[in-house]
Amino acid sequence: MNLTALRETLDHQGPFASVHLDASHDTEDAAKQAELRWRAVREELAGRHTPESTLGALEGALDRPPPVGRAGRLLVAAGDTVLVDEYLPSPPPTPMVRVSELPYLLPLADWGHRGVPHVVVSADRTGADLLAVDRDGTEHAEDVAGQEFPVHKVRGGGMAHHNIQSNAEENARRNIVEAAEEATRLVQRIEAELLVLVGDPESRSQLREALPDKLRRTVTVAEIEHNRTSDPDHDTVDQDVANLIAQRRRAERDEVLDRFGEAGGHGLAVQGLRDTTAALREGKVDVLLVDARTIGDATVLVGSEPNMVAVDREDLHRVGVSERIAARADEALPAAALAVGARVVAATGDEPRLDLAGGVGALLRYT
Known part of the structure; x- marks a missing residue:
């Protein structure tokens, strides 16, 4: 959720109902558990004299299907309007329910929850798969199909041997260039802070070299070893990307605290x-x-x-x-x-x- 939208919540009159709860959907009985959690939250809100219009607005938001996996969720409503509805990477230790004259927004600023806009490029000589995740966690998937033939050097070829070799190199080069161009576009589109290059050493090296100098100076570029063909769903990459994001959060935290110490x-x-x-x-x-x-x-x-x-x-x-x-x-x-x-x-x-x-x-x- 961007700062402008958050600031607009302050234009509304309270009381605000703020709910920070477990929104995990990772078990067979997840729907039942969610129903029980909401029932307890609703009773607590009603006990604090929350208007029915506000309860109805929150209930309507919770009716929408949640994403699969472990998550937290922050909702803030006033009157009959839900002003904040944000999923967070992890649930709170215990539910937080408040009815007050100001919204409770602090969970959105948690170090562990801060969105790190990033682009992941999984590339080889045949093309690339790209995934961009913006600061709000919205995903944008793209692919670069590349040239289908020929894409690998060959040993034979007769009199056309050298031409085939040259075409293979040119097609592979063009595929990498197209992947770099699409990655650059996505980085600019979501204002990414982290660009992750995934693939074999040669593809990663060529992809890095194809990136504009300005992008390499302004965005953190990291690399992950991976075979795009044997693992097309990128399952083995997800945890590595999550670790890179966590490292970036820790580095930012340390940088802010260092600034604080020096500024004093x-x-x-x-x-x-x-x-x-x-x-x-x-x-x-x-x-x-x-x-x-x-x-x-x-x-x-x-x-x-x-x-x-x-x-x-x-x-x-x-x-x-x-x-x-x-x-x-x-x-x-x-x-x-x-x-x-x-x-x-x-x-x-x-x-x-x-x-x-x-x-x-x-x-x-x-x-």
Whole structure:
């Protein structure tokens, strides 16, 4: 879900019903389990006086067939409209059900859930299969059929031997070039951060060389050894690609934390609720960091605009704003960050804890 769509949720009036639940569909009784989970969630929402129109909207969303596999799902609704409906790579340890004046969006910013737009190219001399996965997890499949004859060097051929050899080389070269061109188009289309080249060593090397220099400088290019003919469904590649994506997430996490450590010495990083809320009020936040396990049930005050957040009334009154509501910090701070165009990154699951005072901090655009 893109930032613009998320920001638009803040234009709606609460109360918001936010549900983060297990949406796995990987067992024979998955449909029954999903029904039981929704029944429990519905009872809890009804017990919190959620309007029937909101319950109906959520129920309608859950009626749609889920994807096969293990997954989590975050839904946010207000009135009779579902504002957020996102599948996540893994389910939460326990269901999370909230009815509050602000939406609960933090799971979308979890390190382990961040979408890494990527393109996988499985190529050989006969053609290529391409799969692009955008930031929202939507898949786009393409194939490059290549030239059918001839595609391999031959030993015989009589007087035409050299021509056949030349044609084989030219067709193989053209197939690789077409695969590189299609890969480049897909990378640009989904703004990919990772390009994975799959195939035998020669095909991967030729494919890498056929990529534009600019693409190789701006996108991470990785390689996986694989035989496209013997494994056309790419089953053996999936886990390797998942590992590469996980590595990229960890590298990004480390890079942000390194930036945070370095920025602190130059006044470009803050931590703790008071300093972080002050930076959000001033619109200075570039990246908001939240450790949901440390911030816990902490609350803040929210004024008339989403980024008008503070620990106490005096902080708001000093900028001429009256508090409108008291809200959970793990709801109010991501909303404030979205309002000022900041990126939100969070640790909510099994990742190492972020060493932040009060579980919150921010990288600043300026001092």
